[in-house]
Amino acid sequence: MDETSxxxxxxxELPDELFExxxxxxxxxxRMTRPSLTYWSDAWRRFRENKVAMVSAALLVIIILFAIFxxxxxxxxxxxIDYFAINQGPTSxxxxxxxxxxRDIFVRCWKGxxxxxxxxxxxxxLNGTIGIxxxxxxxxxxxxxxxxxxxxxxxxxxxxxxxxVVLLILIMKPGVFPIIIAIGATGWIGMARLFRGQVFQLKExxxxxxxxxxxxxxxxxxxxxLLPNAMSPIIISMANVIPGAIFxxxxxxYIGLGVPLPTASWGVxxxxxxxxxxxxxxxxxxxxxxxxxxxLCFNLMGDGLRDALDxxxxx
Amino acid sequence: xxxxxxxxxxxxxxxxxLVATVTFFLIHAIPGQPFEITRETPESVKAALYAKYGLDKxxxxxxxxxxxxxxxxxxxMSMKYKGQSVAGEVTSGMPVSAVIGFGGVLxxxxxxxxxxxxxxxxxxxxxxxxxxxxxxxxVSVPNFVFGSLxxxxxxxxxxxxxxxxxxGARYAVLPIMxxxxxxxxxxxxxxxxxxxxxxxxxxxxTAQSKGLTxxxxxxxxxxxxxxxxxxxxxxxxxxxxxxGNFVIEKIFNVPGIGQSMILAIQNFDYTMILGLTIIFAFIxxxxxxxxxxxxxxxxxxxxxxx
Numbered sequence: 001m002d003e004t005s006x007x008x009x010x011x012x013e014l015p016d017e018l019f020e021x022x023x024x025x026x027x028x029x030x031r032m033t034r035p036s037l038t039y040w041s042d043a044w045r046r047f048r049e050n051k052v053a054m055v056s057a058a059l060l061v062i063i064i065l066f067a068i069f070x071x072x073x074x075x076x077x078x079x080x081i082d083y084f085a086i087n088q089g090p091t092s093x094x095x096x097x098x099x100x101x102x103r104d105i106f107v108r109c110w111k112g113x114x115x116x117x118x119x120x121x122x123x124x125x126l127n128g129t130i131g132i133x134x135x136x137x138x139x140x141x142x143x144x145x146x147x148x149x150x151x152x153x154x155x156x157x158x159x160x161x162x163x164x165v166v167l168l169i170l171i172m173k174p175g176v177f178p179i180i181i182a183i184g185a186t187g188w189i190g191m192a193r194l195f196r197g198q199v200f201q202l203k204e205x206x207x208x209x210x211x212x213x214x215x216x217x218x219x220x221x222x223x224x225x226l227l228p229n230a231m232s233p234i235i236i237s238m239a240n241v242i243p244g245a246i247f248x249x250x251x252x253x254y255i256g257l258g259v260p261l262p263t264a265s266w267g268v269x270x271x272x273x274x275x276x277x278x279x280x281x282x283x284x285x286x287x288x289x290x291x292x293x294x295x296l297c298f299n300l301m302g303d304g305l306r307d308a309l310d311x312x313x314x315x
Numbered sequence: 316x317x318x319x320x321x322x323x324x325x326x327x328x329x330x331x332x333l334v335a336t337v338t339f340f341l342i343h344a345i346p347g348q349p350f351e352i353t354r355e356t357p358e359s360v361k362a363a364l365y366a367k368y369g370l371d372k373x374x375x376x377x378x379x380x381x382x383x384x385x386x387x388x389x390x391x392m393s394m395k396y397k398g399q400s401v402a403g404e405v406t407s408g409m410p411v412s413a414v415i416g417f418g419g420v421l422x423x424x425x426x427x428x429x430x431x432x433x434x435x436x437x438x439x440x441x442x443x444x445x446x447x448x449x450x451x452x453x454v455s456v457p458n459f460v461f462g463s464l465x466x467x468x469x470x471x472x473x474x475x476x477x478x479x480x481x482x483g484a485r486y487a488v489l490p491i492m493x494x495x496x497x498x499x500x501x502x503x504x505x506x507x508x509x510x511x512x513x514x515x516x517x518x519x520x521t522a523q524s525k526g527l528t529x530x531x532x533x534x535x536x537x538x539x540x541x542x543x544x545x546x547x548x549x550x551x552x553x554x555x556x557x558x559g560n561f562v563i564e565k566i567f568n569v570p571g572i573g574q575s576m577i578l579a580i581q582n583f584d585y586t587m588i589l590g591l592t593i594i595f596a597f598i599x600x601x602x603x604x605x606x607x608x609x610x611x612x613x614x615x616x617x618x619x620x621x
Contacts, residue, residue: 155330158603159596162561166580167341167592243454250457254562255577274463274566278471288460295455 043232046308053304056297063294067113076104078111079262087280096286099272105283108264109290115265116291119180120245124238126184131191132234136222138192139199146196153189161186165248166257174257176265183248187241194237198230232309239302243295250291266291319611327604334596335385339378342589368394368586390590395582401590408572411481415569416556418491423498424545430499431506432541435514436533446503453500462493462566479568490567494560505548510541546610553602 037045047053071078076094082102090097096105138149156164164186165179172178199222202208208225216224227234246266252258253267254274266287273284365371369380384391390401434446469489470478476488513519514537522532561573568574572591579587 151326155333158330158600159334159592160599163592163595167338167588170580170583170588171341171345173346247457250459251562254459254565256581270457270460274459277463277467281467284460284463288457288463292456292460295457296451299451299455 043308047304050304050307053301053308056300056304059293060297060301063113063290063297064117067110067117070110071107071114074104074107074110076107078108078264079103087283089280089282097280097282099283100276105269105286108269109266109287112264112266112269112287113290113294115176115259115263116246116249116267117294119176119183119249119265120242122180123183123187123245124241126180127188127191127241128234128238130184131188132195132227134188135192135195135197136199136226139196140203140218140222140226142200150196153192156186157189162248162251165252166255169252169257174252174260176259176263179249179252179257179259183245187244191234191237191241194233195230198233199226202226202229236302236306236309239298239305243298243302246291246295246298316611320608323604323607323611327600330600331597334600335382335593336378338589338592338596339381342585342592343374343377345585368392385593390594391586393579393584394586395584399587401587401594404575404587404591405572405594408570408575411569412560412564412571412573413556414487415490415494415560415563415571418487419494419560420498420552420556422491423495424502426495427499427502427504428506428542428545431503432510432533432538434503434507435510435541438511443507446507450500450504450507453497453504456496458493458497458560459562459566461496462490462563465489465492466566479566481569486567486569490560490563490569493563493566501548502545505544506541509544510537513537513540516540546606553606 080103082098084102086098086102087100088094088098088102094104094106096109099105099108134149134153138146165182168182168185169178172181203221203226208221211221211225249258249265250267250270253265254271258268258271259265269287270284270291273280273287276283362371369377372380381391388402390405393399393401393404430442430446430449434440434443437443466478466489469475469492477486480486519532519536522536527535560571561577563569564571564573565577575587576591576595578584579591
């Protein structure tokens, strides 16, 4: 005879009345004591803890607010010419000084911020949309169609993007809208590649199969199931598109394909300022400073987003 | 390997052909007449100009003539400057661009790799933070801002180097410095990331358990594997080197190929833009092709996959 049966026999001598059911324990056994965290609230919590990213995000909000409201509230318009105040350095009347036509650089900087940020955001959305559609279709169809569509991407990619942009802008004539179209139409390849890769991984999963079994169409599956699951790499990559677009706009202005006069953009202001670097350095300094701060914020916030949305990527 | 190379070569030819075709029709889609002459011009002069550049022929015929010329290595003549050919512009500008480009990449790659490696090995050390800041600054400061800055400091204030132009080795210092700035940031960040990745791999533990010294592990296992992603970046990099650095060439007034392109764009010199674009595209496509081949040699898995 072994020990267990001995103790069982001993227990058997205890009368049942000595035991009672703990009702409270049974009811609460699998109740959640805290609200369950969704993926997004978890990501938001991680993002909030990242001080650098939060400061960057706050600065960006301030910059955007200034871009929206400063030109409305300023007593100068961005194209007000004042021949009695030409090329003045920063004064109390003109915080950032004036340019060669006596225009207030402070208001021009914020007017420029509007144009540059508008270009950047619309380009990011355009790139995202085209890339997701193209990559989604290509990845979902697979096989020969996928092969053909990716070959097309390779051909577009084989030329530096800026050359395509320059060609397209020459066709459409320089302006805000053509710049958006040109950068938007050529910069989506990366996004398409990324989403296609995600689709390839996700389309074999059980929940997609379940949805298909219930009769869901391809479009529904891509939009409803694949897209939300691939959202974090998409957001991260879109956050990287924005500084890139600001760069591209500045570059285009620098080679003379920027927004037409008298519109201001950061690129126009910086390239005008660069020409007067030796005589009036402050005219480059202020726009350049704004560009740098904005880029810095977008990059740091992008890194923060990456760490928050994809903790595995953190180093 | 031969089959892979052949396949890649054929697809490169197809890409070259398609790119040339698309570029040709895009340039011809630019609205307006190629010769915007403000003065009163006799019809006969206009007709003669059009005939000279073959613009009086139907578009499709122009296309075939252009493609035939391309096969013979004739990329066309400038529309604005008499007697200036696209090929001539490229042969005179390319070496200058290459000096700046290769200089920038070489210095950037060297300094960047060293910084990145140290940053990864001494994770969370001083160098690590320097590299992180540098990497962020490298992508946050536009290169024309940085270029103008060093021009002001080293040429105007300190007078160490000439402000602009291209008359000797001293003129190359500042442009190369400007070009290496983004590269340093890029390579430092890249090597740091890939090195940190490699450091966590199992074969590093194996090497440690074999009793190799830290120096030997770094040299024989970490560095070798960390440099693999660098090979992928070689393609765009080489292409960028040869197609010139538009902004830096403009700031320092260097007669490179990028400067030619900017001039052509500002003058609406259509034949020049067309020719230069196609040459730029050819250079990048050939560079990508060569990198693919190199990668196929370095990493056999890629050959099998394609």
